[in-house]
Structures are given as C-alpha cells and as structure tokens.
Amino acid sequence: MNMTIFSNTVFLDFIKGPMVWLSFIIFGLGLIVQTIRLLKLTRIKEARRFAPDAAIVPQTDLSKWERFTRYFAFLRITVLGANACLVLVSFIFHVCLVITPIFVLGHNVLLDTSFGISLVSFPEQISDILTKFVIAGGLLFFMRRLFLRRVRMISTVNDFILLFVAVAPFLTGFLAYHHIFNYNIMIVLHILCGELMLMLIPFSKFFHMVFFFISRFMIVSEHSLGSPKRSWQY
Amino acid sequence: MGTTTEINTDTIQSILKQNRKQIKLGLAMCAHCSLCAESCFLFVSNDNDPEYMPSYKFINSIGKLYRKKGKVSKQALEEMRDLVFEKCVLCTRCYCPFGIDIPSLITLGRNVCRSQGLFREYDR
Numbered sequence A: 001m002n003m004t005i006f007s008n009t010v011f012l013d014f015i016k017g018p019m020v021w022l023s024f025i026i027f028g029l030g031l032i033v034q035t036i037r038l039l040k041l042t043r044i045k046e047a048r049r050f051a052p053d054a055a056i057v058p059q060t061d062l063s064k065w066e067r068f069t070r071y072f073a074f075l076r077i078t079v080l081g082a083n084a085c086l087v088l089v090s091f092i093f094h095v096c097l098v099i100t101p102i103f104v105l106g107h108n109v110l111l112d113t114s115f116g117i118s119l120v121s122f123p124e125q126i127s128d129i130l131t132k133f134v135i136a137g138g139l140l141f142f143m144r145r146l147f148l149r150r151v152r153m154i155s156t157v158n159d160f161i162l163l164f165v166a167v168a169p170f171l172t173g174f175l176a177y178h179h180i181f182n183y184n185i186m187i188v189l190h191i192l193c194g195e196l197m198l199m200l201i202p203f204s205k206f207f208h209m210v211f212f213f214i215s216r217f218m219i220v221s222e223h224s225l226g227s228p229k230r231s232w233q234y
Numbered sequence B: 001m002g003t004t005t006e007i008n009t010d011t012i013q014s015i016l017k018q019n020r021k022q023i024k025l026g027l028a029m030c031a032h033c034s035l036c037a038e039s040c041f042l043f044v045s046n047d048n049d050p051e052y053m054p055s056y057k058f059i060n061s062i063g064k065l066y067r068k069k070g071k072v073s074k075q076a077l078e079e080m081r082d083l084v085f086e087k088c089v090l091c092t093r094c095y096c097p098f099g100i101d102i103p104s105l106i107t108l109g110r111n112v113c114r115s116q117g118l119f120r121e122y123d124r
Ligand code: HEM
Pocket: A086, A090, A094, A097, A098, A141, A142, A145, A159, A162, A163, A166, A197, A201, A206, A208, A209, A210, A212, B031, B032, B033, B035, B097, B098
C-alpha cells in the first residue's frame, strides 16, 4: 500500500549502493581536479623573507616566559585575538564535522558488512555528543548570519543553503538515531544529505577544506604558516 | 568629481578579464564569515562600521563588478570609489583565516575606478 518514495526498494537500493559510489567518486575526483587547478594558479618563487633577519635584529637570549608572551602577542593579531569564542566554536564544529562520520559506529558496521573492513568506532554516546556539537555550531553560525549586521551584509542565499547542507546529514542522522519522527524517512534523508554534501565539497565554498591548507601553508604571505615556497600566478 | 561622465564598459571588462581567475577564486572561497573585520584598523576606529570590513569592501567593489560583468552605473562606480579609496588605505594588514589576498582584490577595484576617472579626492 504505502508506495511512497521512502519505501520504494528500487530507489532505496539505488541510494544505498550506486549512489554512494557515485558520490565518493565525484568527491574524490573533484578534489583532485580542483586541487590541480588551484595549484596551477601558483608557482615556486625564490624565498622571500617577511621577518627581519636575525643579523639585523639581534635575538637576545629570550627566557621561556618572554618567548611565550611574544607568541601570545603574535596570536592577538590573528583572528584568535579578536574572535576567540567564534574561533573555538568553529574549531569544534569543524573537528566534529570531519571525524564523526568516519568513526560513527553505524558507518563502520556498513563498511564491515560490505567489505569486511572497518575502522575503530566511537562509543555511541560520544558520537551523539559530537553530532550535537555540529548541530549547535551550525545553529550558532545561522544565528550570527541572521542577526549580526556585519555578517548579514555579506551573506548570500548560498551561504544559508550550504550551511544547511553541511548540518543536514548530522541533523537527520541524529533524528534517525533517536527515532524522532519517522525513522525510515529520516534515514533516507540522511543518506541523501550526506551524498549531497560529499558531492558539493569540491565545487562549492566547502573547497576551503583544501584551499585553506594551500593558501596558508604553501603560499608565501605575511600570514602564511610553515615555510611556503610558492606564490600566486593567477 | 571624476573627469569622465560616461562609463567605458569595455575598459572595465578588459580589467576583469585579465584578472578573472584571481577575482573568481577570491569570491568563491570567501566564506562570508566576517572574521577579517577586526584586522582592519579603519573598521575598529570607525565604531565597527561594517562598511569598513575588508570583505565588504572587496565584495562590493570588484566582486560586484565581476558579477555584473562590468555593467554598472556611474553612481554605483562612485559608491565603489568611496569603498576602495576612502574606506581603505591599502595598508595590507587585513587578516583572513583562509589567506584570501584582500588588499590585491581591493587594488583591482581601484584599478577599475581609476580607469573611469574616479580616484581619491583629497580635498573632500
Ligand atoms: C578540513 C579542513 C577545513 C578547514 C581548515 C576549515 C576552515 C574554515 C574556516 C577558517 C572557516 C571560516 C570561519 C568560520 O566561519 O567559522 C570555515 C567556515 C565554514 N566551514 Fe570549514 N573548514 C574545513 C572543512 C570544512 C568542511 C569539510 C565543511 C563542510 C562540508 C566545512 C563547512 C564550513 C561552513 C558551512 C563554514 C561557514 C560557517 C558560517 O556560516 O559562518 N568546512 N571553515
């Protein structure tokens, strides 16, 4: 009787099988292609120095404490100094967003039944908490975008949609796990949202996941990290 | 006031075309998070007026020009001039967690304005 799309076995088999493959392939190939395209916009340049030479500014023996306070003074000019709370929320949001799907028990059980392999899994209570962190972080970003004038002024519809796309797999996973609303519907939505998010990562602003590391660790600039050797060659 | 009254869209488009990749990348990667705001001393010293936010300035100058493919009115361009010349001194202190090169994007906004005879008015 109940032949809605959520109980149509052909549809279910498709999104649980070929569609998973497809989204991982699009995700993987997309990341590779986009990363190559990004790297093509850069080239290796001879070393440029931003900090004065130690010979010009003699480094007197700094005590551990002085070193610490200097580093602290440096941190203050980064976003950490101006927006410590938001950076913390963002960090927790991102860490949970990335690790939860990898170590959640349910995913590893699926891996095990399909391929006989699986990663270590978090206890379910832990995954539950990490999921709540992602949802809470997303909610906070949403509120910021709605109510802070300076964020609203630069927001586009896309920002709201993508924020939702990022949080939706967690929200639906949470609702399914706790059997809130209809489990069968939730789990289908969960699969679809997860696949959508994976496929969008290389082609949306989520690509910042690669861009961040390339532009901060590989491109020479005043705020670069590590010892980068490249510069932009647009 | 500027010296020309008509906008030369072709000139604007050629500047946009030359720098297409840079503008596109900057616009695509900006998360619209507003974290760069406090790094601009003009933002802080103007009572946190969001119009001084580095991302606001590049999104509404070169970003707008890019989205409208260079077809903007004189008035819109004059507003951009205010953003890129009066509200930014190109001190290059802005800090974006992603490392988006905001000053060079604002510089492109200046290039476009300058090409249309709009620049800083020191006697305002
Ligand atoms: C793994 C490396 C990643 C790094 C280093 C990173 C870094 C950042 C940074 C610095 C911001 C801007 C600050 C903020 O708004 O909190 C940001 C924003 C954001 N990131 Fe990531 N990110 C990563 C991966 C991802 C992934 C995989 C997704 C989702 C699929 C994602 C989704 C988001 C979203 C939705 C925002 C905007 C939040 C808002 O609306 O304000 N990020 N990320």
